[in-house]
Amino acid sequence: MHFTMETADFFKTLNRFKMLAIVAILLSGMLTLLFAVLYIVEKNVKEATSYIATDAGTFLIKRNELNIRQPWEVKNHTKLILEHLFENDSYTYIPNLEAALHLMDNMIGMKTRDMLSKSGLYDLLRKENAYTKIYFDSVVVKEMVQPYKVHAYFKQTVMWRGMNQLVPYGVLLTVSEDSRSEQNPFGLLVNQFDLIKYTPEVSEKIKLQPDSLKGERR
Secondary structure, eight states: OHHHHHHHHHHHHHHHHHHHHHHHHHHHHHHHHHHHHHHHHHHHHHHHEEEEEETTEEEEEEOOTTOOOOHHHHHHHHHHHHHHHHSOBTTTHHHHHHHHHTTBOHHHHHHHHHHHHHHTHHHHHHHSOOEEEEEEEEEEEEESSSSEEEEEEEEEEEEETTEEEEEEEEEEEEEEEOOOOSSOTTOEEEEEEEEEOOOOOOOHHHHTOOOOOSSOOO
C-alpha cells in the first residue's frame, strides 16, 4: 500500500513537470515569434526612413507604405538646385555650383557649368562685389511619372553698386530617381535643364525687397 501511494505521487510529480515543460516551451515559442515580428517591423521601418540634412540640422523623414514619391519632394529638389545656381555672391558661387552638380547627371552638369561660365556672371560678382537673389513665381510638377517633368518660373535680382537688375527665368527640368546622400538629400537627379521664355511683369514688391543672401557676405 505504501508502495502504491509513492508510485501515485511520483506520477503526479512527473505530470506536473510535463505541464511545466509544455508551458515553458509554449512561452519560449511565443517570445521567439514576438522577437521575429519586432525584428521584421524594425527592419522595414529602417528601410523606409531616410535623413535630410539642412542648415538647421539633420531630420528623419519617412516614405509612405507604397514608397510613392511625393510632388513636394520634386519641387523642393528643383528649388534647391535653382538656388544653388542662381543665388550667389563671389564667395558662394563656386561651392554652390559644386553642390548643384551633385543634383544633376554628368552631361547636364557640364552643360550647365559651361552656360554659367559663358554668362560672365562670376566676373561680375567678383569684380563689382555684386550678389544675386531669386524669387520664385511658381514651380509646377507637370507629370509625376518618371522622368518627372517640372516647370519653374522665377526672377533673379542682380545687385551691385547700389543698382539692381531684374532677370526673369523660365526653366524646364526632367528629374529621375537616384540614391539619397548627404549631397543629394531628396534622392533625385536632374537629367534635362532647358531655359524657356518667361516675360512676367516687373513686380514692385521684388524691387523693394531688402538685400539678402543665402550665403554670408564678407
